[in-house]
Structure formats: C-alpha cells, structure tokens
Amino acid sequence: MNLQRIIALLKKEFGQLFKDKKLLPIVFVAPVVQLILLGYAASFDIKNISLALCDLDKTKESRELAEKFVTSGYFTIEYATDDYGTIASYLDNNKVNMALVIPHRFGDQILRREPASIQVLVDGSEGNTAALSMSYFNQIVGQYSNKIITDIVGGRPVGGITTEVRAWYNPELRSRNYMVPAMLALILLITTMNLTAMAIVREKEIGTLEQLMVTPIHPWELILGKLVPFIIIGAIDVVVVLLVMVFWFDIPILGSIPLLIGLTGFFLLTTMGLGLFVSTISHTQQQAMMVSQFFILQPMMYISGFSLPIENMPPFLQGVSWLVPMRHFLFIVRSLILKGVGITDLWLQGSILLLMGIVVLAASILRFRKKLD
C-alpha cells in the first residue's frame, strides 16, 4: 500500500462529497431531526384513552365510578350519552377507544351489596393500545371495588395485598429510553451502508470505476479510499446522536464510553462490509437501493429487536435474528447505555460482531477484487 496514493484518493473522495451540496446536510441534519421526532413520538405509554360514557343509572354511585376514570388521568370522557344504541357508531367511526356502560340499578345493587355489573366495549383494532387500556381500566375498577369493601367494613383494614413497583434502569418507564439508543444503530446502518454501496455503484454506472482500475491504484487502496470518508461520516453521526441523547433527552450513558466506541467500531465493520457487498452485486444504483432497502435495512429493522421483542417471534425467526449484526449491537447499546454493564456482560455480543464484521468485510473485499480483475 502506498500512503501517498491513498491520500490522493481520499482527497478525491472528499472533494466529491463536498461538491454535492445536498448530501452532507442530509447526512448530518437528518439523523438529528429523526432522533428528536422519534424520541417524542415513540411512546407506547397511553395517557388519553378516549371514553364514551353511557350512564343509564344516574345515581351517586354511578357518577362516582365515572369520576374515578377522569381523575385517574388515563381516560378522558369524550362523549356522554343516554342512548345505548349510539355507542356502536362512536366505536365504528373512530371517535373513541372504549365505551363504558353503567346499567340501571348499578347504584341500587351496590347499596344492597349485590355484585353490580358494568359493561365495557373496547376497540380491539389497535391490539396493543386495547390491552393496555384494559389493564388500566381493571385497575380503576379494582380500586373502586376495594373502596366499596372498605366502606362496608367501616374503614377497618381488610388485609389486602398492595404492590410497590420499582422499575430499574428506567424508573418512569419511558419508551424513549429504550428507543433512542437504538436509533444510534439504525442511523449508522442507514448512512454508512447506503452511502458506501451507492458511492461505488455510481462509479460503476458512470464508468469512472474503469478509469480508476487502469491507474496504478491497488484494489485495497481503492476500497480504503471509498470506506474512510464514510467511516468519518459515521463517526460524526455517532457523536451527534450521543450528544442529542445525553443533553436533549437526558439519557445518560451509564457504561464505559471507550467500550461503547470500540464496539460501535465493530458494528461499523459489518455495515461497511454489507455496503461493499451490495455494491458488488448491483449494476445500477437503483438495484443497489432496492437490495439494501429490501434485503438489508427492512429485515434488520424488524428482526433485530429494534422495536419488536425478539422473544415473541417464532423460533425460526429468532434463529435468523442471530445472524443480524444489528441485534447484537442493539443489545450492546441498550445494556451499556441504560444498565451500565461492562465487558463481562457484553463479550459474547462483542465477539460475534467482530467476527461478523471481519467475515463480511473480507468476503466483500475478495468479491470486489475478483470483479475488478
């Protein structure tokens, strides 16, 4: 390898990068915008469950129960109606998530100490929301039941079991803490892999790759010249994302920062390797785009545990997910940032990533060289 030639190549590559007035802003600004959007939007926490109330009883007890839902902070009563028949249309037309029907005699039954029934209709089309809404609903009804029991026994303790929850690592159970570190992986993957693949295929498409080949440049130097600028871009993206995470979203890095940087380097090996690989199998930029979008980005986003829990997948997909570098990197960033674990808990994922990176990168370089010769 000749250092001078590499420097000359790098100058050319950087010149090309800076010439494109649109690319650099996208590469640096877009991740920040996306991160901030995601940080605020990615939340499964449910706060404003819209409720239609059909209180057919209209007694002190029924109003008290309805009041409990409002004061809980989880529910808002959007519609109140006396007509049982209109409830279906509220749900059909997406006006409310749930409907609560308090039948006649509710208050009466409570006073007589008979079990009083209430009905709740849930829109199940958003299954996740529905399940969580139901569990809040149950809690509130449970609390109200307990209150009735305590009233009956005249305030004496009845020996119920209360729970005291302690959520480790994320005391307020904010979804953001889980999603924002994961964005580090996704942004790195998108920028480094795509850019590497497109940059090489572009030269192929325009025909300048052949010109480069007739120069005395060694294939190794060519690859290095192509990869280095994107490694630098990737590194800057990492720093930007981490700064936004720590200072904007207030998610501190509990683990060791050098370890995080080192392991991120391993992950970068795999994304670069994949980008290079895509470039060897594509003739046009459109093909490169489709391959990286559909065969790499999408599967990685879904089966890496980015937003969907791996343990719920069928065993076959769980097996496949072991082959996805992002799965291991996600485990690393989340545990290191949120739990502060060190090398003793991460050595397995770290070595898998390193191994994958070396294999993918070496295979792609060999393929690339073969194409050139």
Next chain:
Amino acid sequence: MQALNIMPIVRKEFRQIRRDRRALGVLLLIPSMMLIMFGYALNFDVKHSNVAVYDEDNSKTSREFAQLFFTSEYFDYAHRLTDLKTVNELVDGENVRAVIVIPSDFSHNIAEGKDVAVQIIVDGTNSNAATTVLGYVGAIIQQYSLKVMATTFYRRGQQQVVRPIDLRPRIWYNPELRSAKFLVPGLIAFILMLTAVVSTSLAVVREWETGTVEQIIVSPAKPVELILGKTVPYTIIALIATVTILVAGYVLFDVQIKGSFLLLFVVTLVFLIGSLGLGLLISTIAGTQQVAFMIAVIATMLPTFILSGFVFPIRNMPPIIQAITYLIPARYFLVALRSIILKGAGLSAFWDQLLYLVAFALLTLGASSARMRKLLH
C-alpha cells in the same frame, strides 16, 4: 390546450421496467415477502417472559402465593431466588423481566388481617414489555388479594362481598387482541409507501445522471405528461403487489376484509398515486441518485413507521409531534385501511381521510410536474 398524451411515455417506462427483470421481480414479490416476514416478527404480545420470586417469608401462605407465578401461563419460567444478591445478575443479563419480593411479615400480616406490600422489581429498559408484565403480575396479585380478603371477611363472620363490581369487557373488531390483525393493515401502508417511493425516486434523477434527459428535453412531451407517464406503470405494479399482500394476509394471518373491496381499491389507488408522486418529487429535487436515495429513506421509512400510528398511537404524542403527523400520508391511509379491513365501516367513517389523501396526491403530482418543468427549461 391539447389532450394529455401520456401513452408513449407509459410504453417507454414499461419497456424499461420489463428489461430490468430483477427490479420487476423485486417490486412484485418483495411486498408479500415483507408481509410474511414482518407479520411473524411483529408481535407485541408479551407472553414468554421469565420472572423470579424471592420469598423472604418462606411460610405456607407465601409459598402458596409464589406458586401462582410458577403456574401462570404468562410466564415461561419462574426462578425461585434464595439470595437477593443474584437479582442484579439476573436482571442485567436479561434473564428475567421482573422479580417479586415477598416480605418476611407476609403470612403474619395476612393472618392478622393487615395490609401487606409486595415489592415488584421490573427491568424498565423495554418499557412496553415492562408495563405488560406488570399488568400480568398485578392481575395475579389482585386476584389473590381478593381471595385473602374473602377469607378475612369469612373469619369475621361478615357477609361475603368479594367482587362488588362485575366487569364485563367486550372487545370489538379483534376479540383475541391479536397483533397481526391490527399490524397487517399498517404493514400494507408501510410496504406500499416504501415500494412506491423506492421505485420512483430514482426515475427522473437517473435520466439526469446518465444523460438521457437531453433526449427528453428535445421531445415534445409536457412535464405533466412525463410525470403521469412515469406514474402509471408503477401504479399498476404496486396494485398487483397490493393484491398479493392482501391474499397473503388472508391466507397466513387470517385477516379478512370486512368492508367493501371497491372502497379499498379506491383508497389504495389514491394513496399509491400520492406516494408515487412523492417519489417523483424527490427524484426531481435530488441532484444525484445518492441524494435521492437518502431523501427517500429518510422521508418514508422512519416517518411512516413512527409517525403514522402504525406502531405508536398518535394520541399519546406531544401536540407538536401530533401536528407533524398530519403531514404523513400513511396516517390517513392507515385509518381508512383499519376501518375497511377490520371494522367493515363505510365511507362515512373515513371520508375526511380520503380527502386528505386526494389532496396529498394532487400536491405531490403538481409539485413534481412544476419541478419537472423547471428542470426541463
């Protein structure tokens, strides 16, 4: 004004697509492949979690209580902890999601009819899973609590009022709350958006980069004709892909279309035209294919995933982000899709969404035609 003559351009685009067999195959097959893969991967039901119980009391009562967690179907495996020090290790290594700590005065207090506090330590990193597991644990505890209260009442000779309120939940549209049911419509929107934009975002800029654009400039075709001509073939391909997705969704995930096929077709067509228009707009803005690709990924993938209501409910987002979601076309499409497919609702349930989609289509096609005109001059 002359009638628009788009057929020659449509024919040319078709020929180009046909020649690139690989790309055509990808465009036709990938959507259903994605559905199959993601349909199985997308599952929010947290059922297979591990929990651990630490029983400081170790009495007959506490063991009976702990047993409830070992026999529950929600948890795959429950550890019995003998030492609280191992909790750290278990939770750090992601071996258990929650640890239930039974205090040493558990049985004593229950016998006395006093309140008992049971501590639950939960791994909060994945807050969604944590909330769900807490829900299951809470339900088990509540049930046990009611049983304990009943016994206390019985001992005191009081009348048995165990469950003052009898809750009868009924879940509509998706009674088993299967994730697949609500995610499949979302996936359709996501996949269509992605394929539409990916297939067209390079369409114009490519001609620019390879130099064929000069031939277009000298041709008598008008910008609007060029844009429409490029849209039609991809619309047809995407519609075919939509049909395969729906069939796959029905066969594999048992997601049936309850509503009208005609409405579904109309809504999908309008959404597709809008998305293809967006792809073309990106193509006319970007100077190089590289830039076009980056914009396409950034403008479609994450926003459609995050801001459309596909995965995260829009109602919970902060107001500013909610305002931004109005700019995401998949948001409207998703409401319409879920209404038609799951609820079987008619046009009255989502006509406003359809209007937004029409506006989106007109906007993207208009803007890309305008950009095209500027490029050609």
